[in-house]
Structure formats: C-alpha cells, structure tokens
Amino acid sequence: MPGHLELLGAGIAGMFHLKYMVPLVIGSLIGVVGGALPGITITMTVIVVLPFTFGLEPLQGLAAMIGVYVGGETGGLITSCLLGIPGKPSAVATTFDGFPMSKKGEPGRALWLGIWASILGGLLGAIVLVAATGPLAELALAFGPWEYFSLFILALSMVAGLVESSLAKGLLSGAIGCIVTILGNDPVMGQPRLTLGIAWLEGGVPFLPVLIGVFAFAQIMTDVERMGLAKTSDTIDAGVKLAVSHLDVLWDILSRPFLLLWSTFIGLVIGVLPAIGGSAANMLAYDQAKKFSSRPEKFGTGIPEGIIASESSNNANVAGSLVTIMAFGIPGDAVTAVMLGALTIHGIQSGPLFISQNAALAYGMFAAYILAHPLVLIMLALGVRWVLRIVIVPKSILYPVVLVLCVVGAYALGNSMPTVYVLLASGLGGYAMVKLGFPLAPFILGVILGDQIEINLVRSIMTDSDPWLFATRPISGVLLAASVVSIVAAIWQHRRMQRKAAAAADEPDADF
Amino acid sequence: MKLSRDGWGGLAALAASLFLYAATLGLKDNPLVPIGPGYYPRIVLGISAILALAVLIADLLKARKPRAAPSEKQKLNYAMVAAMFAAFGLYCGALPFVGFRIATFVYLAATNAMLDPPASTKGYLRVLAVALVTTVVVYLAFERYLDVLLPRGRWTDY
Numbered sequence: 001m002p003g004h005l006e007l008l009g010a011g012i013a014g015m016f017h018l019k020y021m022v023p024l025v026i027g028s029l030i031g032v033v034g035g036a037l038p039g040i041t042i043t044m045t046v047i048v049v050l051p052f053t054f055g056l057e058p059l060q061g062l063a064a065m066i067g068v069y070v071g072g073e074t075g076g077l078i079t080s081c082l083l084g085i086p087g088k089p090s091a092v093a094t095t096f097d098g099f100p101m102s103k104k105g106e107p108g109r110a111l112w113l114g115i116w117a118s119i120l121g122g123l124l125g126a127i128v129l130v131a132a133t134g135p136l137a138e139l140a141l142a143f144g145p146w147e148y149f150s151l152f153i154l155a156l157s158m159v160a161g162l163v164e165s166s167l168a169k170g171l172l173s174g175a176i177g178c179i180v181t182i183l184g185n186d187p188v189m190g191q192p193r194l195t196l197g198i199a200w201l202e203g204g205v206p207f208l209p210v211l212i213g214v215f216a217f218a219q220i221m222t223d224v225e226r227m228g229l230a231k232t233s234d235t236i237d238a239g240v241k242l243a244v245s246h247l248d249v250l251w252d253i254l255s256r257p258f259l260l261l262w263s264t265f266i267g268l269v270i271g272v273l274p275a276i277g278g279s280a281a282n283m284l285a286y287d288q289a290k291k292f293s294s295r296p297e298k299f300g301t302g303i304p305e306g307i308i309a310s311e312s313s314n315n316a317n318v319a320g321s322l323v324t325i326m327a328f329g330i331p332g333d334a335v336t337a338v339m340l341g342a343l344t345i346h347g348i349q350s351g352p353l354f355i356s357q358n359a360a361l362a363y364g365m366f367a368a369y370i371l372a373h374p375l376v377l378i379m380l381a382l383g384v385r386w387v388l389r390i391v392i393v394p395k396s397i398l399y400p401v402v403l404v405l406c407v408v409g410a411y412a413l414g415n416s417m418p419t420v421y422v423l424l425a426s427g428l429g430g431y432a433m434v435k436l437g438f439p440l441a442p443f444i445l446g447v448i449l450g451d452q453i454e455i456n457l458v459r460s461i462m463t464d465s466d467p468w469l470f471a472t473r474p475i476s477g478v479l480l481a482a483s484v485v486s487i488v489a490a491i492w493q494h495r496r497m498q499r500k501a502a503a504a505a506d507e508p509d510a511d512f
Numbered sequence: 513m514k515l516s517r518d519g520w521g522g523l524a525a526l527a528a529s530l531f532l533y534a535a536t537l538g539l540k541d542n543p544l545v546p547i548g549p550g551y552y553p554r555i556v557l558g559i560s561a562i563l564a565l566a567v568l569i570a571d572l573l574k575a576r577k578p579r580a581a582p583s584e585k586q587k588l589n590y591a592m593v594a595a596m597f598a599a600f601g602l603y604c605g606a607l608p609f610v611g612f613r614i615a616t617f618v619y620l621a622a623t624n625a626m627l628d629p630p631a632s633t634k635g636y637l638r639v640l641a642v643a644l645v646t647t648v649v650v651y652l653a654f655e656r657y658l659d660v661l662l663p664r665g666r667w668t669d670y
Contacts, residue, residue: 055658168566169518172525175560179532182556186549189542193549194535224596225588227627396628400620401646403600407607408650412660417608424604428597436521454552461547 008130011363015371020063023056024368027064028375031071036391038085039223040398042072043215043334048402050338051409058346059361063368065342069335070122070372073278073315077114078384079391082107082240090278090314093286097299097306104302108244113304114311115380116249117260121312122373124264125319130366133355136327140352145459146470150479152449152456155274155330157483160442161490173438177446178453180205187451188458200418207447208341209410209419213426214444215334216406218434220399227395242384252304259289259305260312267313271320274330274445278314285313322369325350326362330449337444345413515571522567529561599623611665617647
C-alpha cells in the first residue's frame, strides 16, 4: 500500500493532467470573479458551477468546485479592500482595515496583504487537511450506529446553538430540516409514508434542489428587495495603482508569525465545526487579533494585522470544512454541502470510508486544494484589473441567469420536472424562513443529516433495543454529553447577551 | 394579542408538525423490524412541535417595543420580490409546455426588464440580446457538451 506522501505526490502529479487542470483553472477563475462580485456568495457561485460538473468525472467536478471555493475566498477581498463592500460574508472583517488602508493611498498594499495572507493561510490549512483527515477518518471507523447517531445530533445541536437569534429557533430550524427527510418512503424497509398523495414524493425529497433553492432564493430575493430603492456607488477606479513590493508585503505578514498561525488555527477550527463557515471565522480571527494586539486602538484604521487575520482565517476555513466532509461526511459549510451533493450524484459515499475506498479521489481533492492557491495567486497577479471590470456587471442581468442555472442544475439531477418544483418550493420556503428570522444553516444540516440520523437510530435499535447504549457506550456518551454542553452553553451565552443588551438599554443616553 | 414574525413562524411550524404527526398515526408497523416507519417521524415531529410551541410562547411573553413609524422603517420592495417569484413560477410551469429555449429566453428578457426597466430602444435591444445569448450559450453548453437533455416543449416540440 503506497504511503501518505506518495499518494499525495501522485495526486498532485495527476492534477497536472489537462483533464483535471482545466476544470481547476476554470473553477478558480469563476471563484475569483464570483467571490469579488458583491451580493454573489461562494455558495451561489458553486451552485452555478454544479450543473456543469454533472457530465464530468467526479475528480474533475470536485476540482472545479474546490477551485471555486479557494478562488472565491481570495477573490472576495478585492471589493472589500478597494470598494469597502465585502464581496462575500467571509470578507467582512477584511473591509475594516483593507478599505481604510486603500483610502490612505495604499490600495495595492491592502490588496496584496489580503491575497498573500489568503494564500499562506490556505496552504498552512492544507498541512492540517492532509495530515488530519486520514487519522480522523480512522477514528470514525471505530464508530457504530450509536456513535454516528450521537455525532449527527452533536453537529445539529452545535449549529443550532451557534446561531445568533434564538436557540429555540435554531433547533426548530434543524428539526424542520429533518422533517424534509421524513417525507417519502422510509429508508430502512422502503414503506410509503407521508407522501401527501404525491407519487414522486415516494422517493423522498432530494436534498440538492432543496439546498440550491434555499440558498439561491434566500440570497437573491433579499437583494431584490433593495434593488432600485437606493443607488449604490459600486464603481472602482480601474486606473487605481496596485503596484507593490511583494517582498515588503510578505515581510509584513511573516514578521507576524503568531498572528498568521493563530488566525489560521481559528479558521481551521471554525471550518471543522459543521455548517458554520468563513463568515464566523474572519470575524472571530479579527476579534482575536485585536485582543492580542499591542495596539488594539489602531484596528479599523488601516493596519496590516486586521487584513492578515481575516484573510488567513477564511482560506484556512476551507481546509477545515474539507476535513469534516472527508472524514465524517458532515458538511463544514454550505459549499461543502453542495460538494456532498455532487459526490452523491456520482454514487460516492462520503464519510470515514471515503479515503480508504476512494484514495485517488481523496488525494486528488487534496492536490486540487493545494494547487488552487498558486493558481489563484497567478490569476490575480495577471488579471486583477480585469476582475475589477467584471464586478460591475449589473445584478439585473446576473440574478435571472443564476436562477436559470439553478433550474438547469435541479432538472439535470433526474431529467425530470419534479426536482425543479422542489427547487421552487424550497426557494419560497427559504425566503420565508429568512423573513421569519429562522437561520438557514441548521435547516440545511437537518436536510443533509436527517436520513443518516434515522438510518443509524434504526440500525442501533435493530442491533440492540436497549436505548441506554446511546449514553453508556463511551464515544457515543461523550458525543451526547457534548451536545448537552453545547446547548447549555448556548443558553448561557444567549442569556448573557440579553443581560448585556438590557444593561445597555438602561444606561442614560449620552446624547440626551 | 399580536404576534411578531417569531410567533407566526412558530405557529406555522406547530401547525405543520401537528398535521404531519397526525398523518403518521395511520402508518402500519412492519412485523419484520422492531420499529415501524412512523417511529422516527413521530420523534422528529414531536420535537419540532415542542420547539415551535416554545418559540410561540416566548413570542407571546416577550415585551413588545413600540412599532417604528413608517418613515423610520426601511422600505423594501416586496412587490418586486413577489413579481420575481411569480415570474419564476410561470417559467417553471411553462418549461414542459414551451420547452427550455423559448421559456428561458422569455423569462430572462422579462426578469431583466423587470429588475432594470429599459429606458430606450437601445435598452430593450440589450435586454433581448442578453436573453438570447444566455439562452443559446446555456443550451449549447448543456445539450452539446455536457450531455444534459433540457426540457422539450409539449406544445412546441422545441
């Protein structure tokens, strides 16, 4: 059996074949542009790319998606630094110092600090991705149905607990996601249930159109609400000076090794936690950088630390998300949820057996992730001005095209219209959830994990009907205890925030 | 007693959970397995009903803040959202009847014009050109190169 490094070497060498390199390059390019476009998230970009991957080999499709993911995380900083408008939620914190630095007359430095920090954070994340995925998958191989059930419950409770609005709404959102999975025949014996008289529902609700519908419509329609009401000034001076000494920029970053490593670590950890994503990683890394800084008062005025923290964390977050999906089959965020769907379409089961059963594919994914970074660097070095011109494409053109591609993606899943109707219904449901203040992340995780939770629950009970085994088996017990701790911690955190808000409301108004 | 959006969300989720829970009561157990097809759905629906009730009660008990005056609230273009959903619904409905090419061209032109109404002949030509080019490119990419057969129209055979 070839060793770890030989497999990685073979993966990297294989990725240089044109049939893999072309999708990776195109994916990275689309990712950079999609990431740079304000209002177009990486999830939406990967959803647009998804139908194009159906006719490709699994590794070709995944290479394209990984390219989108890495390119998007890096591309998002362009408008953050030069316009003050984050290209995506995971670049919000980049705006805090990137834009002030640009306004101070250093747009090139702001931009390239972000790009280099992204690349370095991403590549440091790659070390963990390659080193940790295998051992974690081996650990998960020791899991029985009790442990899987408890792991999925932990994932759902963590995500529900991390939402900002209300714990009950977060948990309810996850439960609604699970409800989607109980419609249709039961997964163990195939008995019909809750089909509501709809024949095609017997096969269950496919999760990919649900995911596409929820994310695309939630994003697009909340943007459409504001269209035409206020004129924005999303214009970039294409003649802006971006020339910079790359050695100076690299020294800016490498002379702050603790900041780089700590922000990368935060990005990785947030990435490993299910369904949270880079939007939390960059804010947390920025906050940590400020707390550890000897000059916290300078944050927000255009200092390198803010840019380095945000950008290194959001690219490392990609690696963390890939670890979770490859080792446990749990998506680290919405983008990896789409990747999970792409794997399913090709009949590949992600999870602990993924690496051992699909070694070439797994190491190909590692290789794609590693190679996407220098590719994105080269693309931005050659064509950042070109990207600046593209970001002014009107949304009135972009959004209808994105929705058409969503329809094509949904239709292509089964070459039938019902999946398109699921997309439409999910779009309406997703928008309603946003308007009612329900978080989408727990819902999506519920949709993805609902089936697995049921299968493992039934398997465990069929193996041994003693329900206490969920608590008395060591790993399962620890995972369930962690679920309880995460919910209790979330309740405590919510109460603390409410007390703070109440205290702030009681304070006399300074302007009065 | 008035409900906020949390309350309405909780109420809707409670109603849906109870409706589906009632539907599970008619499911017959399989003698071959210790638990039937309704076992897990009842757990999920029971939990969701309890959580929905919690959200509803929390909303009813929450102290209400006075509503902001209309001028203070951010005005959102819900009419446009409704129009976009309606257009998308019509597009999905029309696909099996008129086919991908015609439906997509009309949908793209209509929604583009809706979101950014053209002010001149040049504007209308731009809308039509974007719709035509996008339809042709998407059709060719998927039908010719990616082997995805897009819907043909029952009425148009196109």
